[in-house]
Amino acid sequence: MAERGAKGIVFAADSLAAVAMLAFFITGLAFLSAKTHEDSGAQLLLKKQADDMLAALERTGELPSMNLTALNLSIAATLPDEDSYEIALDYYNYSSGGFAFSHAASAARGNANRSKSVAASQREFVVMANGTVMHYGIATLRVWVG
Amino acid sequence: MSLREKRLRGQAYSIDFAAAVLVFVLAFAFFLSFWQNSILSANAAIGRNRLGQAALAASDALVLTSGYPENWEANASAAQSIGLAYPGLPHSLSAAKLSNFTGIDYEKNRALLGLEGGFYFYVESADGGRIYEAGNSTVSGGRAVSIARIAVLDGKKVRLRLVAHG
Numbered sequence: 001m002a003e004r005g006a007k008g009i010v011f012a013a014d015s016l017a018a019v020a021m022l023a024f025f026i027t028g029l030a031f032l033s034a035k036t037h038e039d040s041g042a043q044l045l046l047k048k049q050a051d052d053m054l055a056a057l058e059r060t061g062e063l064p065s066m067n068l069t070a071l072n073l074s075i076a077a078t079l080p081d082e083d084s085y086e087i088a089l090d091y092y093n094y095s096s097g098g099f100a101f102s103h104a105a106s107a108a109r110g111n112a113n114r115s116k117s118v119a120a121s122q123r124e125f126v127v128m129a130n131g132t133v134m135h136y137g138i139a140t141l142r143v144w145v146g
Numbered sequence: 147m148s149l150r151e152k153r154l155r156g157q158a159y160s161i162d163f164a165a166a167v168l169v170f171v172l173a174f175a176f177f178l179s180f181w182q183n184s185i186l187s188a189n190a191a192i193g194r195n196r197l198g199q200a201a202l203a204a205s206d207a208l209v210l211t212s213g214y215p216e217n218w219e220a221n222a223s224a225a226q227s228i229g230l231a232y233p234g235l236p237h238s239l240s241a242a243k244l245s246n247f248t249g250i251d252y253e254k255n256r257a258l259l260g261l262e263g264g265f266y267f268y269v270e271s272a273d274g275g276r277i278y279e280a281g282n283s284t285v286s287g288g289r290a291v292s293i294a295r296i297a298v299l300d301g302k303k304v305r306l307r308l309v310a311h312g
Contacts, residue, residue, distance in 0.1 A: 033184045041198035045293060048202070052209065052296035055237040059298045077272040078303045080294040 042145070043117050046083070050121035050143040053079060063139055064127045066091065072107035075141070084110025085143045091127075092136040099136050115144035197263065198291045201310035204259040205293045208267075209306060210236040212243070219246040228258045231297070239299040244269065248280040255280060263287050263312015270305050277304065287312035 053075060057063040062074055071087060079085055086108035092099035112118050120142045127135035207213075211229030218225035219242045228250075230243045247255070248267075256265060264286050268279035277299070290311040297304055 029180075029184070033188070039195070039198070041195065041202055041291075045202060048206070049294065049296060052237060056296050056298050056303045059238055060301060060303060074272075074303065078296055078305060080305065 043119055046117070046119035046143045046145070047121065049079065049083065050085075050119050050141045053085075053143075054121050054123040054139055054141050057139070058123060058125055063123070063125050064135075064137070066127060066135070066137075068105045068107055076109055079143070082145055083143050084108075084112070084115070084146055085141060086110075086112055088140045088142075090138045090140075094133045094136060102135065110144070110146060112142055112144055115146045118142050118144040194289055194291070197289055197310055197312065198293075200261055201265075201291045201293045201308055204261060204265075204310070205295050205306065205308045207259070208247075208308070209239075209295045209297050212240075219243045222246045222250050225250070225258060228255070237297045239269075239297050239304070241300060244278050244299070248278050250280075252281060261310050261312075263289075263310060265311070266307075266309040268307050269299065270307070272303055272305070281309075283309075285309070285311040 054063065056078070057071065057074065060074075062071055065071070066089075068087075068089065071089075075085060075087055086106060088104065088106040090104045091102040093102045120140060122138060122140045125137050125139065126133050127137065207228060208230045210231060211227070212231050212233040213225060213229030214227040215224070216233045218228070219240070228247060230239045230247060232238050232240050250258075259265060264282045264284075266279075266281040266283045269277045271277060290309055293308045293310070295306045295308075297306060
């Protein structure tokens with residue numbers, strides 16, 4: 001009987017080890033298999049689209065216009081329909097050699113909280129009038145699919 | 147131990163063995179099929195990712211660079227790489243470069259863009275009107291990746307769409 005008990009313990013340890021190894025193996029295999037399906041380029045493309053959008057807005061002079069409504073309409077019309085976005089602008093006033101925070105504004109299409117992957121781009125710009133720097137601004141554009 | 151007992155024991159072992167072999171064969175067949183599917187699906191994903199990366203690199207070259215030589219539009223047949231932006235002004239597209247790009251032979255364009263398969267390219271205004279287009283819009287090879295980029299043409303924002311397929 002003592003022999004039987006000892007045998008039982010050996011078998012239980014063997015089977016536990018075998019099941020654990022099998023579980024590790026299958027989990028590893030499933031993880032690697034799932035990894036191959038990830039689209040590594042999608043996030044990069046969103047980042048590039050956000051960079052493109054802010055650069056284009058600066059080139060057209062819309063970014064320094066300080067007109068959030070026009071900016072929002074412009075972004076909505078230009079970004080691909082499948083993209084959602086949030087534009088946030090921070091403005092600083094220039095006075096006596098320094099910048100002081102003036103105000104912030106933001107607009108969005110869609111809800112970023114519902115998306116797993118959000119790409120962001122940031123651009124700094126200055127607002128000039130009569131050859132003088134009036135404002136300094138930071139634009140942050142977050143883009144996601146959905 | 148009688149002969150009958152011995153026989154019974156032997157039979158019991160062979161049933162155990164047969165059951166174990168059956169379970170093992172079933173598990174092995176399942177694993178083999180899973181493995182085969184995983185390899186096929188990984189190969190498809192690798193192909194898709196390669197196509198996506200090639201298309202993204204080509205779109206970068208088009209939007210951010212002016213190509214080589216910088217004034218390749220003056221002699222499109224001598225172009226060694228294609229870029230549509232003004233020199234030193236990424237995102238600002240040159241209409242002359244665009245019209246020359248769309249005029250270049252499809253096969254040459256494909257090689258200059260570094261795409262192994264086919265491609266279709268167009269530039270559209272914010273209202274969706276197509277201004278320039280080049281390439282082959284018929285998707286071949288079953289895989290296609292579409293890249294949308296934003297740039298400025300003649301002071302207005304435009305969308306570039308590059309569809310790589312193959």
